[in-house]
Amino acid sequence: MSTIEYFKHKDPPKREERLKACIAHGDTVCGLARKGKGCLTQDGERSFTQGSICLLLPALAMLNSLPDNVVLLHSALGCGSCTHSQNANVRMGGNVRWGRVKDGVWLSTALDETDVISGGEPKLEQAIIEADRRYRPRTITVVAGCVPGIIGDDIDGVAQKVQPQVAARILPVHCEGFKTKIWATAYDAVFHAVGRNLLEDPEERQPVLPDEEGSGREKIRLQRTVNLMNVSSMGRVDEVELERLLNSLGLEVNIFPVFSRPDDMVKATRAALSISTCPTHDDYFLSYLHERFGVPFVLKHMPIGINNTGLWIRDVATRFGQEEAAERLIAAEEAELEEALAEFRPLFAGKTVFVSAGEFRALATAKLLEELGFRVVGIRSFHHDAYAEGEYEKLAATAGEDYVIDIANVQPFEEANLLSRIRPDLFLGHANGNMTAAKLGIPTHVIYNTGLAYIGYRGVYEIARRLHRQLRNPIYNRKLSRHLQLPYSDEWYGESPFSHIKTG
Amino acid sequence: MSSHFIERPRYVCSLGGAAATVTALPGAIPILHAASGCAGNFAWTWNGGSGLQVGGYCGSLTVPSSNVQEHEVVFGGTDRLTEEIRNTLRIMKGELFVVLTGCVTEVIGDDIRSVVSGFREEGVAIVGAETGGFKGTSYYGYDLVLQALFRDYVEKGTPPVNGLVNLWGIVPYMDQFWRGNIEGVRKLLESIGLTVNSFFATDDTQAGLKNAAAAELNIVVSDVYGIEAAETFREVHGIPYLPLPLPVGPSASDAFLREVTERLGIDPTRTEAVIVSENSRYYRYLEPLTDCYNDLDLQRYAVVVGDANYAPALARFLADDLGWLPELTVCTDQLGEDEKERLGGRLRALESGFSTNLVFETDGSEVINHLNSSRPRYADRKYHNPFSPAFVLGSSLERELAQGIGAPHLSVSFPVANRAVLDRGYTGYSGGLRLTEDILSAVVAAR
Structure with missing residues (x-):
C-alpha cells in the first residue's frame, strides 16, 4: 500500500504489519547479516515477559515538546504520567532554544469506572472546549490510551464535532498501547496526526498581496532548505552539530517535529529534501511527504560514528551536487577528530562492550565504539526490521568473532543472563536500561539522553570523552554489585538466555 | 478546577501506585497483568517525580508483566497470566509475589482471583489485587495492595504481642521521602517504648508483615491513604486503627506522641519526659540560628x-x-x-x-x-x-x-523533579530540623 493510502485511515498501521517488525528473537550479528532481505517474517512470542513501554511514551516525548500545544490524554489518569520525566526535556529544550523555561501542559480526562461503562466521549468534548479556553493553545493533541480503544470511544469523531467551537487545531493521536507491540509505531502515530490535520496543500496557501520579488527570494531559499528530522532522539547540542555540517554544504535547515510550531511543519512540505537521522523514526512520514508534496528524502545512515557520519553527509551532498565540498569537509573533520581522540584511545584499546538500544541507534553506536577501539561482544536491539540490514552487514564485516544479538523490547532477564556470561568491560544502555549491568558491577553509560552529545563528529568526541571519564573510575558500579542483588533465581543464569522465546 | 480534566496529574494510576508499593516491600515481586507500556510509564514517572528514585529490588522495567495484546483482549488473558506466573516463579527470586491488574485486563474481565488462588493452593506466597488504572490514583493503589495483603497474606490468629504496633499511611515513591519519613515516625513510636512494624522501611522484613496481626494497634499517619486497608485489617483481624496526621516537626510530634500514648494507655509521665527532652534537643539545635533568623x-x-x-x-x-x-x-x-x-x-x-x-x-x-x-x-x-x-x-x-x-x-x-532523595525525611523532631534547613537554605541560596 502506498503511504498516502495509509493516511486516509483514522489509525496508522502497526509496524508489525507494515514493516514486519519483530521483538522476540535471539541471533548473532553474522546470522542477521546473512539473512538479507525480510530476514524475519514471523515474530516469536515470549513465555515470560517483563514490562516495557508502549507507543504512548515516545509519542508524548514528541508532543510535549511542541510549543503552544496542549496534550490532552484521553485515558485512565495514569497514562501519560511519564511526562513528569519528559518535562525535564521540555524545560531544558525550551531554555536552550529560546531562553525560556516552561513546563509542558498535559491534561488527562482521567476516565473512571463510570466512564468505562457509559463511554468517555462527552467528557472529552467538554475537556477540549475547556482546555481551549483556559490555555489558548495553537494545537490540542488528543491522545488516546488503551481504555478508549477498548470501550470504543471515537476520538476522531469527537475532534471533528467540537472543532468548530474551538480556536486551536485539534489533532487526534492514536496510542492505544495494547494494539501494537512495536513502540516505534509511536512516530507513525504522531506523524499520522500531523499529516492528516496540519499540513496544507500548496494551493491552499495563497498570499493576500502578490510579492514577486519576495516570493522569488523565498523560492531560492527553499531550493537550499532541507528538513532535518528529530523525533526527540537528539538534544539541541546534536541538532547544532548537524546544522553546522549541513550549513557548511550551503544548506539551510528546518528542524522538526520536536520543538517546532505548526508553521515549521507546513514549511517542511516545501523543502528541497528531507533528511532522516534514523530510518526507524522517519520512514513513514518521509514517504508521505514525498508522495503528497513531492519532497524527496534520504533515509539510510544514522550520523553516529565517524564512518556513518561521512556516509550520511555524502548521501545529502550528492543530491545537491556538492560531492567535492563534502569530501573536503569529511577529510578535514576526520583529521581534526582523529588527532583529538588520540588521548583517549589507549584506555579503550581491546576493551569489550555490550550495546543496548533501539535497533538503529544500537547498531550505529556499536560501530562508533569499534572505531574508538572497543570490541563489540553483544547487542540488544529493541526491535528488528529490514531497514537495519545494512547496519548488520557493516558490523559483520568488521567483527573479529561472531557475537550475540538479542532482539527484545528491553527484557532485562535475558540481558542479565547474557551479561553474566559475557562479562563485558563496558555497557551502553538506553534510559532505564543500565540498571541490570550496573548491579552486575559493569561500567555503564547512557546511550541516549537529550542533554548530551552523541551525533556527528562532535558526538564521537564527546562520547569518547565521557567514556574515558567513566572508565577512569568505574568503582561506583563495582561497589553496588558487591552489596546488591538482581532479582533472578540462580537457576535462571544456568539456562539459555533465549529459552523463553517461542518461535512463531 | 476543571470537572472534565486534571491538569498535570500529580499521581499515577492505581496500578502504578500498587506496583510501587509492592516494589517497596522487602523481597517482593510485582506481576503486572497489563499492557506492555504500564511498567515503562511508571518508571518514567518515578524518574521525573520521585527525587531520582526509580525501582528497587524489583521495579522499573524489571517487573514481570503479561504484556497483553489484542489477542488477549479478544480471547481473554488468564492463560497468558498463568503462563507468566509459572515462569516468574522459575526466573525471579522473591519471597512474595503480587499480581496486579491494569485497565485492559480488568475491562475485559479476566478472573485473576481464581488464577492466583490456584497458585496459592500449590503453596506459593502469592496475592492478587484488582488495581485497574481507572479505579483511582496511585494513592488508592497503595491502599488496594495493603487490603489484599491484609486479607490474604497476613496470618490470622497470631497471638498478640504487647507494645507492637503497625504503621502505614506513607506511600512509597509518591512520597519521595518515604524511607526517611517512615524512619522518623518509627523513632517517635520507639521513643515511648513501642515496637514498630512498618513493612516498607529498609530494616523491615517479610516476617514482620506476615505476623502483623499480632499488633495491638494500627497507626495510619494519614487521613486518606491506607484508611480502607485499616478498615479491612479491623474486619479480618479485629485490630483497631488510629488515623493521625503526618507528624512533621516538634508541635505535630508532641501531639502525635500524646494521642498514641492515650490510645494505648501508656504511662503519660514517660511520654511527657520524652517530649521535654526531644524539644530541648530540638531547640538547642535552633539556638545558634537565632541571630540570623532575626537579622x-x-x-x-x-x-x-x-x-x-x-x-x-x-x-x-x-x-x-x-x-x-x-x-x-x-x-x-x-x-x-x-x-x-x-x-x-x-x-x-x-x-x-x-x-x-x-x-x-x-x-x-x-x-x-x-x-x-x-x-x-x-x-x-x-x-x-x-x-x-x-x-x-x-x-x-x-x-x-x-x-x-x-x-x-x-x-x-x-x-x-529537582532534588535527590535517599534517606532524608521530615517527620518527627529531627525531620523538623531537616525541613527548617532545607527551607531556609532555599531562602538564602543567593547569599
Whole structure:
C-alpha cells in the first residue's frame, strides 16, 4: 500500500504489519547479516515477559515538546504520567532554544469506572472546549490510551464535532498501547496526526498581496532548505552539530517535529529534501511527504560514528551536487577528530562492550565504539526490521568473532543472563536500561539522553570523552554489585538466555 | 478546577501506585497483568517525580508483566497470566509475589482471583489485587495492595504481642521521602517504648508483615491513604486503627506522641519526659540560628501546595513551629467531602492561632488565581500590603508559581523533579530540623 493510502485511515498501521517488525528473537550479528532481505517474517512470542513501554511514551516525548500545544490524554489518569520525566526535556529544550523555561501542559480526562461503562466521549468534548479556553493553545493533541480503544470511544469523531467551537487545531493521536507491540509505531502515530490535520496543500496557501520579488527570494531559499528530522532522539547540542555540517554544504535547515510550531511543519512540505537521522523514526512520514508534496528524502545512515557520519553527509551532498565540498569537509573533520581522540584511545584499546538500544541507534553506536577501539561482544536491539540490514552487514564485516544479538523490547532477564556470561568491560544502555549491568558491577553509560552529545563528529568526541571519564573510575558500579542483588533465581543464569522465546 | 480534566496529574494510576508499593516491600515481586507500556510509564514517572528514585529490588522495567495484546483482549488473558506466573516463579527470586491488574485486563474481565488462588493452593506466597488504572490514583493503589495483603497474606490468629504496633499511611515513591519519613515516625513510636512494624522501611522484613496481626494497634499517619486497608485489617483481624496526621516537626510530634500514648494507655509521665527532652534537643539545635533568623528577617508568608498528607502537615509546621504565615494551603488530591472535612479539621485551632485558607484544587496553574483572589497583587495606591516576602512550599510544578510571585521555593510533595532523595525525611523532631534547613537554605541560596 502506498503511504498516502495509509493516511486516509483514522489509525496508522502497526509496524508489525507494515514493516514486519519483530521483538522476540535471539541471533548473532553474522546470522542477521546473512539473512538479507525480510530476514524475519514471523515474530516469536515470549513465555515470560517483563514490562516495557508502549507507543504512548515516545509519542508524548514528541508532543510535549511542541510549543503552544496542549496534550490532552484521553485515558485512565495514569497514562501519560511519564511526562513528569519528559518535562525535564521540555524545560531544558525550551531554555536552550529560546531562553525560556516552561513546563509542558498535559491534561488527562482521567476516565473512571463510570466512564468505562457509559463511554468517555462527552467528557472529552467538554475537556477540549475547556482546555481551549483556559490555555489558548495553537494545537490540542488528543491522545488516546488503551481504555478508549477498548470501550470504543471515537476520538476522531469527537475532534471533528467540537472543532468548530474551538480556536486551536485539534489533532487526534492514536496510542492505544495494547494494539501494537512495536513502540516505534509511536512516530507513525504522531506523524499520522500531523499529516492528516496540519499540513496544507500548496494551493491552499495563497498570499493576500502578490510579492514577486519576495516570493522569488523565498523560492531560492527553499531550493537550499532541507528538513532535518528529530523525533526527540537528539538534544539541541546534536541538532547544532548537524546544522553546522549541513550549513557548511550551503544548506539551510528546518528542524522538526520536536520543538517546532505548526508553521515549521507546513514549511517542511516545501523543502528541497528531507533528511532522516534514523530510518526507524522517519520512514513513514518521509514517504508521505514525498508522495503528497513531492519532497524527496534520504533515509539510510544514522550520523553516529565517524564512518556513518561521512556516509550520511555524502548521501545529502550528492543530491545537491556538492560531492567535492563534502569530501573536503569529511577529510578535514576526520583529521581534526582523529588527532583529538588520540588521548583517549589507549584506555579503550581491546576493551569489550555490550550495546543496548533501539535497533538503529544500537547498531550505529556499536560501530562508533569499534572505531574508538572497543570490541563489540553483544547487542540488544529493541526491535528488528529490514531497514537495519545494512547496519548488520557493516558490523559483520568488521567483527573479529561472531557475537550475540538479542532482539527484545528491553527484557532485562535475558540481558542479565547474557551479561553474566559475557562479562563485558563496558555497557551502553538506553534510559532505564543500565540498571541490570550496573548491579552486575559493569561500567555503564547512557546511550541516549537529550542533554548530551552523541551525533556527528562532535558526538564521537564527546562520547569518547565521557567514556574515558567513566572508565577512569568505574568503582561506583563495582561497589553496588558487591552489596546488591538482581532479582533472578540462580537457576535462571544456568539456562539459555533465549529459552523463553517461542518461535512463531 | 476543571470537572472534565486534571491538569498535570500529580499521581499515577492505581496500578502504578500498587506496583510501587509492592516494589517497596522487602523481597517482593510485582506481576503486572497489563499492557506492555504500564511498567515503562511508571518508571518514567518515578524518574521525573520521585527525587531520582526509580525501582528497587524489583521495579522499573524489571517487573514481570503479561504484556497483553489484542489477542488477549479478544480471547481473554488468564492463560497468558498463568503462563507468566509459572515462569516468574522459575526466573525471579522473591519471597512474595503480587499480581496486579491494569485497565485492559480488568475491562475485559479476566478472573485473576481464581488464577492466583490456584497458585496459592500449590503453596506459593502469592496475592492478587484488582488495581485497574481507572479505579483511582496511585494513592488508592497503595491502599488496594495493603487490603489484599491484609486479607490474604497476613496470618490470622497470631497471638498478640504487647507494645507492637503497625504503621502505614506513607506511600512509597509518591512520597519521595518515604524511607526517611517512615524512619522518623518509627523513632517517635520507639521513643515511648513501642515496637514498630512498618513493612516498607529498609530494616523491615517479610516476617514482620506476615505476623502483623499480632499488633495491638494500627497507626495510619494519614487521613486518606491506607484508611480502607485499616478498615479491612479491623474486619479480618479485629485490630483497631488510629488515623493521625503526618507528624512533621516538634508541635505535630508532641501531639502525635500524646494521642498514641492515650490510645494505648501508656504511662503519660514517660511520654511527657520524652517530649521535654526531644524539644530541648530540638531547640538547642535552633539556638545558634537565632541571630540570623532575626537579622535576616527570615519570617515569610507562604503558599503550601501538596497531597493530602503533606498539605496540612507542612502548613501546620510553618505556622506552629517556624512561625510563618502560610496564608494559602492547596491540596491537589481528588477527595471526597468527608476526607476534605477531616483535612480541614487538622488545620483548625492551630497552636499559633494562625488560620490558613485551605483549598482543594487539582490544577497547579489555578493556584495563582486562588492567591490573587484572597490578596490582590497590585493596588492603585502608594501604600500596599502585598504577599511578600513569600515562600512556596510545594512540588517542582510550583516553580512557575514561585517565579511568578518572586518567591523562593522548595519541592517536597510529588512531583519532586529537582532534588535527590535517599534517606532524608521530615517527620518527627529531627525531620523538623531537616525541613527548617532545607527551607531556609532555599531562602538564602543567593547569599
